[in-house]
Amino acid sequence: MSPNDTAQPPLSLIFDRTVMTVGVSIALISAVHALANSLDFAWAYWLSVPLIMLMARFPLTMERPSGAIQFGFESCVLAFIVSLLQPHDAMLVWSVGAVISQSLSDTRRVAKIFNLGVMLTAGAAAIAVVDVLRGDSQGSPRELAAVAVGCGVYFLLDYLLSEMSIALEEHLPLHTQLRQPEVAIPLACIVAVDSIGYLAALIVRTLPVWSIALLAVPVVTLLVAVTSIARGRETERRTNVLFNVSTKVQGQQTEVGVITAIEEGAQQLLKGSSVALRSSAPGDGEVGACVVRRPRERWLVSSGSTRTRGTPSTDQQHLEALALVGDEALSRVQLGREMAHLAQHDALTGLINRAFFIRRLETALERCRTRTDRVAVLFCDLDGFKKVNDWFGHAAGDALLVEIATTLRSAVGPADTVARLGGDEFAVLVKTVVPDDDLEDLTSSVLRAVDRRYQFGGRFVNVSTSVGVAFSDGVHSADQLIRNADIAMYEAKAAGRNHVVAYHPSLGRSRVRALEQAEALRQAIDNRALYLVYQPVVQSGTNRIVGVEALVRWTLNGQVMPTAQFIGLAEETGLINLLGDLVLEMVAEDAPVLRAASGGELSLSVNVSAQQLRSPSFVASVLRTRDALNGLSLVLEITERQVIGDDPMVLAVIAELESNGILFALDDFGIGYSSIGYLQQLAVQILKTDLVFSADIDVDLRSIKLLVSMVEMARALGLDVVIEGIERDSQVDILRQYVGFGDHLFLQGNLMSPPEPLGQVAAALQAARHPALRAV
Numbered sequence: 178m179s180p181n182d183t184a185q186p187p188l189s190l191i192f193d194r195t196v197m198t199v200g201v202s203i204a205l206i207s208a209v210h211a212l213a214n215s216l217d218f219a220w221a222y223w224l225s226v227p228l229i230m231l232m233a234r235f236p237l238t239m240e241r242p243s244g245a246i247q248f249g250f251e252s253c254v255l256a257f258i259v260s261l262l263q264p265h266d267a268m269l270v271w272s273v274g275a276v277i278s279q280s281l282s283d284t285r286r287v288a289k290i291f292n293l294g295v296m297l298t299a300g301a302a303a304i305a306v307v308d309v310l311r312g313d314s315q316g317s318p319r320e321l322a323a324v325a326v327g328c329g330v331y332f333l334l335d336y337l338l339s340e341m342s343i344a345l346e347e348h349l350p351l352h353t354q355l356r357q358p359e360v361a362i363p364l365a366c367i368v369a370v371d372s373i374g375y376l377a378a379l380i381v382r383t384l385p386v387w388s389i390a391l392l393a394v395p396v397v398t399l400l401v402a403v404t405s406i407a408r409g410r411e412t413e414r415r416t417n418v419l420f421n422v423s424t425k426v427q428g429q430q431t432e433v434g435v436i437t438a439i440e441e442g443a444q445q446l447l448k449g450s451s452v453a454l455r456s457s458a459p460g461d462g463e464v465g466a467c468v469v470r471r472p473r474e475r476w477l478v479s480s481g482s483t484r485t486r487g488t489p490s491t492d493q494q495h496l497e498a499l500a501l502v503g504d505e506a507l508s509r510v511q512l513g514r515e516m517a518h519l520a521q522h523d524a525l526t527g528l529i530n531r532a533f534f535i536r537r538l539e540t541a542l543e544r545c546r547t548r549t550d551r552v553a554v555l556f557c558d559l560d561g562f563k564k565v566n567d568w569f570g571h572a573a574g575d576a577l578l579v580e581i582a583t584t585l586r587s588a589v590g591p592a593d594t595v596a597r598l599g600g601d602e603f604a605v606l607v608k609t610v611v612p613d614d615d616l617e618d619l620t621s622s623v624l625r626a627v628d629r630r631y632q633f634g635g636r637f638v639n640v641s642t643s644v645g646v647a648f649s650d651g652v653h654s655a656d657q658l659i660r661n662a663d664i665a666m667y668e669a670k671a672a673g674r675n676h677v678v679a680y681h682p683s684l685g686r687s688r689v690r691a692l693e694q695a696e697a698l699r700q701a702i703d704n705r706a707l708y709l710v711y712q713p714v715v716q717s718g719t720n721r722i723v724g725v726e727a728l729v730r731w732t733l734n735g736q737v738m739p740t741a742q743f744i745g746l747a748e749e750t751g752l753i754n755l756l757g758d759l760v761l762e763m764v765a766e767d768a769p770v771l772r773a774a775s776g777g778e779l780s781l782s783v784n785v786s787a788q789q790l791r792s793p794s795f796v797a798s799v800l801r802t803r804d805a806l807n808g809l810s811l812v813l814e815i816t817e818r819q820v821i822g823d824d825p826m827v828l829a830v831i832a833e834l835e836s837n838g839i840l841f842a843l844d845d846f847g848i849g850y851s852s853i854g855y856l857q858q859l860a861v862q863i864l865k866t867d868l869v870f871s872a873d874i875d876v877d878l879r880s881i882k883l884l885v886s887m888v889e890m891a892r893a894l895g896l897d898v899v900i901e902g903i904e905r906d907s908q909v910d911i912l913r914q915y916v917g918f919g920d921h922l923f924l925q926g927n928l929m930s931p932p933e934p935l936g937q938v939a940a941a942l943q944a945a946r947h948p949a950l951r952a953v
Contacts, residue, residue, distance in 0.1 A: 200297025207268035229274030256374030545651030868902025
């Protein structure tokens with residue numbers, strides 16, 4: 178029996194050496210007695226030695242938490258020789274077989290020494306028990322019983338000594354080691370098999386010697402069966418380990434977490450074998466697989482000298498499979514890190530982007546609400562930047578933006594945050610502003626740093642910046658504080674550029690204009706002076722219109738107002754709930770026309786704001802709309818730029834609506850910091866990628882690869898995917914090549930259809946149902 182041990186404690190080592198000393202001493206005494214009697218037995222009995230070696234190669238394995246214990250069938254040969262030879266002669270033959278079988282085993286040296294001592298000690302005890310119990314009887318039930326008891330003693334002594342060694346090595350109580358009910362099964366199996374050895378002895382006594390060959394078939398069958406069962410169990414165990422590790426690493430978000438899970442999995446995979454994670458490749462006698470590729474390679478390596486199960490080839494295959502699991506998980510972590518970086522940073526300058534700046538600003542404002550601190554936002558807009566683009570091209574403009582980003586970083590303090598909000602707009606977050614500090618030194622430093630004469634192609638252009646400053650002690654939201662700084666910045670530009678203006682409530686014309694627009698929007702909502710247009714959503718695999726997105730429009734003074742502008746105005750002025758209710762009412766009114774045109778198989782998507790989700794009347798309003806749709810599916814789109822977080826009220830509203838058959842879509846996916854987190858928090862069924870990710874897929878390989886990664890992630894989560902911003906046939910072609918079309922991938926964009934009034938959309942739906950009408 179072979180316990181799995183690594184570095185032995187002193188007490189365990191002393192015990193093992195004592196067992197070996199006792200066994201060897203008994204063997205030497207028996208050898209002296211046997212030689213004194215001139216080895217009075219036939220030379221054919223020495224053929225038992227290779228049989229001992231053979232039977233020891235096919236052990237029965239009992240699983241343990243730290244490895245496995247292996248019970249050999251060599252005691253079958255012991256039963257044979259003890260029945261035919263004198264005790265000292267039997268011990269001599271058994272000792273030679275034990276020494277040779279252990280010397281040829283592929284276990285470690287310390288395990289070989291201990292196992293040899295166990296075989297010799299247990300074998301001597303078994304021989305003595307058989308000799309005492311059988312007396313002078315041969316071929317009788319008494320002899321059979323004596324052999325059975327002797328083989329049982331061999332097994333139990335083998336088991337006891339090994340468990341004592343393990344208990345000492347692992348510092349465990351002996352009684353817990355011996356309390357193994359499953360040991361009864363190997364005991365019964367081995368004693369039953371040992372009866373074959375006694376049967377062989379009876380054949381030798383009563384039949385011609387060649388008759389013993391008749392036992393070869395059952396013995397070989399037994400060994401093959403044991404080997405097959407052991408390999409099957411081991412394969413099943415390793416497969417389960419690989420599956421569990423694969424599941425575990427999918428939940429890891431860091432490279433360290435993945436590496437740790439893989440290293441622990443390798444220890445479980447090659448249970449009982451020494452496995453190490455190191456920077457060097459496997460050497461002679463070792464097997465291994467590379468988990469982390471260049472430039473910082475990490476190898477899982479197992480030493481062949483410590484292998485207690487499996488073969489080098491199977492260990493190599495399973496380590497490679499485990500390494501592949503680790504490689505895929507590390508690639509996912511790297512992709513997530515890249516996506517998170519893209520979601521948080523401006524690709525051109527490396528500064529944080531608007532979304533991440535707002536997140537940091539919200540954190541700073543939250544801290545102000547619990548303290549007496551103030552924060553400040555500097556809104557910087559470049560003066561003269563348009564000339565750079567017009568005169569020297571956008572490449573020169575990009576280079577200038579990168580240079581100014583570096584300049585701004587050096588002009589502010591180490592605790593301040595610089596962001597690029599878009600275009601030639603930058604912002605600085607000052608997290609802590611002491612009372613009465615108007616940041617004159619900081620703003621002067623910013624003005625001086627940017628105000629320079631830049632040279633491009635032998636021509637010069639003067640570029641400066643206008644700065645608006647807004648302070649807050651926590652009473653503002655992030656959007657409000659940025660807007661205040663923006664208003665102040667426009668006043669700075671109006672003052673002659675390269676100026677600094679601090680915001681105060683009297684700043685004005687833009688503020689008045691915003692108030693006037695807010696009042697006009699309120700009246701438009703009250704008078705239902707807004708209207709809807711619908712943009713179709715097309716199933717990629719069939720090119721069939723399966724849904725439409727309702728988009729609200731507002732005309733003010735004969736001009737169509739930009740949607741983002743008046744939606745933002747509604748959110749800022751608290752009109753968003755009234756506007757949202759109106760949109761749901763208009764959708765309900767248009768539903769009969771859309772249902773008739775589509776034949777009843779259509780989904781209607783409506784954009785909702787996070788503020789609406791917090792409204793007490795929102796659930797009732799949505800359910801009224803659902804009932805009015807009369808069979809059409811209602812989808813609520815939540816843009817991930819909305820700050821939803823883990824608000825329990827919002828999550829409860831979403832859960833209630835979902836239980837009532839309302840579907841949710843995560844819109845503009847990929848451009849905000851919380852994209853992946855929202856997939857975990859929100860019960861969404863549809864993912865809509867932001868059009869920025871599809872804009873360049875037909876000209877930029879990185880863009881299509883990034884979009885493919887989003888689609889694959891959504892598919893893995895069982896989500897439908899809508900790719901927005903499809904404007905060109907070449908975009909469709911590249912999507913068909915890299916993504917593959919099917920029932921759960923949908924396209925939306927002006928190539929399919931721009932947003933159109935109800936009548937035109939209904940006509941398109943009806944024509945799709947009746948193709949013949951298109952020719953009329």
